[in-house]
Amino acid sequence: MSAAAAPTGMFDCRDAYVRTVQDLAGTDPRIVAVVNDSIGSSKLGTFRDAFPDRLVNVGIAEQNMVGVAAGLANGGKIPFVSGAGCFLTARAMEQIKVDCAYSQSNVKLCGISSGVAYGELGATHHSIEDIAWLRAIDGLTVIVPADPWQTAQAIRAAAAHDGPVYIKISRMPVPELARTDATFTIGMAETLREGGDIAIIANGTLVHHALAAAELLEGEGVAARVINMATVSPIDAGAIAAAAATGAIVTAEEGLAHGGLGGAVAEYCARHDPVRMRMIGFPGFAPTGSAAWLMEHFGLSAAGIADAARDLLGRKAA
């Protein structure tokens, strides 16, 4: 995909998710969808209409949903489990650990409307702990795609990958990113912008903010490298090493400021390339407020990322 080919506007990644699962299901009869009364919130109405026998709705029962998905995988299916990220991860954590990861079941877990998408509903409905929890689980691939194209690519890669995968799917509108190298491989980060003064490592809804922050910094004479670390587990050590070579790293994610992507990068750096860092994310349970307001308020924005970069570099805002 060339830069010119990127569609303009803002997109809900759930649409790319559903379109891709439905495309795959059309050619692969093993693909089934598993939901917890979440057909509407997962936008799976068209899937249900196209493949009524292949939509398994367990009702409001997340533990059973994930266990049933592992059983479907045992029976030769490729289940795409689709539920609100907050409930799918927290309520079914032991099923994700035991039935999916420890059993190495071929289950694809899709956390829908993740992060703070349900802003006003409060911390019960935010899934900001998910990546910290899930990246601790051995054998579970964890992907946080940044835009519709990468969401579709992640879904295809997950379907082709023999093993459990978690995909964090946002509903917060994001732009389609401009790319010169349109490939997606699980475990490979993409460097969206070169720069030697500082590196910004982001994923999901924060990637376009990271690119905008790099623009701001460029105007101040700072060359920021921007890395889209879509796969958190297994993480791309080479991309972190290249980031560490700049001498300063800012991480940014729609999740906790600790334990998730920032934590994963910090672990690598502490072992191999100690480097000063700032982690952008939520400090803990977030209050009520729209998703957009929460992001802005807690500095999950171009301005917030640029501020963290200036702070790291000992510069004042221009």
Added chain:
Amino acid sequence: MSHPEQLRPSVDVRANSLEQRVATVHERANWMRRRLLGMIVDAGQGHPGGDLSATDIIASLYFDTLRIDPAAPRAANRDRFVMSKGHCTGALYSALAGAGFFPETELGTYLKPLSRLNGHPNRTYLPGVETNTGPLGHGFPVAVGIAVAGQIDRADYRVFVLTGDGELQEGSMWEAAMFAGHRALGNLTVIVDRNRLQQGAGTEETNGLEPLGDKWRAFGWDVVEVDGHDVAALLTAFDEAAAPRDRPRCIIAKTIKGKGVSFMENQAGWHHGVPNAAQYAQALAELSA
């Protein structure tokens, strides 16, 4: 320490008369009891009470009912057995070894460092294990998922799952029971090992399950109650479950925790526990009688 002789299963036992089939299962179950006690003695730990209450059920499945091929443990159309009460690996592993899924000599590695015979079953270690269990409330929902896959594919394999009775205190069990009833999973049979004891005390004094049959019926299940040590009754219940049905079947198997070893029977203290040399000798003598 010497252990009982080892056995290989015969082939296609279901061609035999019910009397012959029962005799075969009895012989294998007796061998399993002797063998699993030896494993526990060697390992210095285990769950003999629950192993022994489940032995006749598991022997009936592995040495009669299940259509399985140890040479093709992941064959698409195999019958599935899911061990939801995953702590009773003495019974499961002795059955798997006896059925030919791995060498019987490997039973001697039970719970030893790096053994494939983990304290709880692991499908990535050991052929014949369908899903990893151990924490209660996991195997049954997975079995329901396998049955849903079979229902979607109109496959003719059957799914059996063995649960503890104390395990029915886990909420995920009733999520799965409700969904299996809703989907009318006629290819699914759950067997409840109803020994009435959980780790600390009786089920009814801890968090009572009765009226248990009514609970399953209310969730849309066909329920039968059998003596879980009456092999003829078990085989008949498993055979009947093969008939086309519009509902999943629950077999409440009334069992005795520690069955077959007099000093272990109905003793909650033998949930965990290792016989000493004299107790082991007595147990083998009783099982030889």
